[in-house]
Amino acid sequence: IIFISLIGFFLRAANIDRHDFTNDESLYTFRAQTWFDFVQSTGQTTPVQWFKEHVWWQGLSFHDHPPLGFAYQFLMAPFFGDSVPGVRFPIVLVGTACIVVAFFLGKELYKSNEAGVLASCVVALCPAAILLSRLAIYDIFVVLFVLLSWLFFEKSKSNPRYHICWPAAFALGAISKYTIIFMVPFFIIGIYAEKRFSSLNNKYFANSLI
Numbered sequence: 001i002i003f004i005s006l007i008g009f010f011l012r013a014a015n016i017d018r019h020d021f022t023n024d025e026s027l028y029t030f031r032a033q034t035w036f037d038f039v040q041s042t043g044q045t046t047p048v049q050w051f052k053e054h055v056w057w058q059g060l061s062f063h064d065h066p067p068l069g070f071a072y073q074f075l076m077a078p079f080f081g082d083s084v085p086g087v088r089f090p091i092v093l094v095g096t097a098c099i100v101v102a103f104f105l106g107k108e109l110y111k112s113n114e115a116g117v118l119a120s121c122v123v124a125l126c127p128a129a130i131l132l133s134r135l136a137i138y139d140i141f142v143v144l145f146v147l148l149s150w151l152f153f154e155k156s157k158s159n160p161r162y163h164i165c166w167p168a169a170f171a172l173g174a175i176s177k178y179t180i181i182f183m184v185p186f187f188i189i190g191i192y193a194e195k196r197f198s199s200l201n202n203k204y205f206a207n208s209l210i
Contacts, residue, residue, distance in 0.1 A: 095133020145173030
């Protein structure tokens, strides 16, 4: 898994400064590093434009995206700078983490190290996963938290403490990008298929809902 992760890291990090920023990368990075929710558009105003005076909650979120991706870029900026490779490298790290989580998910699903290795190879070499890991956009967070929430969901079958972990991972995905909502039917069907409605009485499951 270390070797596969290194291969995946190389595919994601090599020459990440070769191509210029896309429009979304530039917009997200500017807003994240200055922590300022503003888009120059009369058709899409932001809370900054709604009030004549500063309101305390204006900096808590962004009007068109959840805040976790912006917060991640904001925290990484002092360490990696605002150059093209510096902005993209933290996203490379997220993409590489997906490879590791995929290994543990495959291992958990099939109780086999070989299955984990195969799953990690698929993620490491998948062109779409590589592309999302080379751009300073937030779609790769959805991949990471889908894998994490799925992993914890499977682990909760044998360890009820994970009833807290999988909703937490899903919630982090939701404040990264709303498209993770497609996982909700998966969890509902999974609970029903495993006849796990009795877990509603489990204190860990109840705490996760709170």
